[in-house]
Amino acid sequence: MGTGTCAFTAPDVFDVDASGRVVIIGTVVEGDERIREAVAGCPMDALRLIVSD
């Protein structure tokens, strides 16, 4: 739906395109608490944080 909550929480990492889809525009840095908050705060549960080895 693209509420833009993630783009507000971490504006240098997330954006919402014209169709309402979230796009990653920056680097997801391990340990960045804002990313965790953006994922946890998404009103639609549209984001998943996947930790790779």
Place this chain on the structure above:
Amino acid sequence: MAELLDRERIRTLFDLRSDVYASRGGTFAVDPNPIFRRMRETGPVHPGAPHEVLGWEGDVFFQGLPYPQRPHFSAYDYDSCAAILKDDGRFVTNVPPRPGEPELINASILFMDGKPHRHYRTLVQPSFVPGRAVWWLENWISQTVAALIEVFEHDRVVDLNVEFCAPIPVLTITGSFGINVEEALDVRAAVTSNGQDGSTLPRILAPIVAARRENPGDDLISVLVQAEITNEDGETQRLSDHDVLGFALLLLAAGSGTTWKQMGITLLALLQHQDALAAAREDQAFLRNVIEESVRWTPTDPVFARFVAEDCEFGGVDIPAGAVVHACLAAANRDPSRWERPDEFDPFRPYKPHIGFGHGPHTCLGMHLARTEMSHGIGALLERFPRMRLDPDAPVPQLVGLYERGPTAVPVRLS
């Protein structure tokens, strides 16, 4: 622009203690938070609506209210409130009316669920994402803020709640529709009439909608008249005038009152906390923290309701289908399992998402616009009036209201 506004009429239309807000408990002057805390401490979900718990005996007219024939329940902790707002299969915004109940207006996305809601909301969502803040600022907010400041900048004292916080959102949203300043307050009066005045907005908006269908411009009505929706048969069509009006009514009702009160709450809290005020003067980027903390600490709309779609057990309570469940956002935002010292207004605390703007599919459409209006408005005041402070000679402002909360006034000395 601003001098065209009738100040006395603004005082009536934007005073929570006036008749306009009587059915939302505008005169309620008790701090509800200690009672909400006690409720939360004794269980996440309780029978009864919040106003009953708080002892309010007046009329109530709000989302999910009054519906006297239905059982009412309320949730007070963060997890339960977030779950209610997120699960739009179990907790819905629209149900068939029972005998004697009014039918909910389905033209507004407030009363849609599931796919229809997402289809309609997606049409306007792109105009309200953070990336569109500049569009709102450059077209409407900046000039409104500048004009309002010009009106009172040479006064010694001013009530910013009425003279500043109230007009900004109503002029922003009506401006984005192409409605002129002279008619903005007529529109505001109509949307707060509890459905009594259903003719003013269509009368003012109909010619604008017709004009934008002929010649679209760079405004919100143009966005709406050009939006296309695909129905269940796969046919694509433009929004009808009825749909456009439904959207307009929603945006006016939700966007012109809430931001006023939340800006008043934010400004008052900021002026009462000298360390936060100093930090915001030093670096206006700090206003982001101030605004988020204000919405967490005292959301202007403290409660939103849903209807229960089917019999269920929730929060340890059996709830029958058709019941109304009130998610008490104000209590959820002070849940000590999520925030330390939750009753304190502390904009220095680390940011953690709250549900002051709601949650789930019906998360406030205009939240980023509201944030932009508040940060630009308060930022402009701090810049223009570096010695601005609460007026020590004025009565001490109070936060009042039950289902809509805000300050009685924000009286300041400008110099």
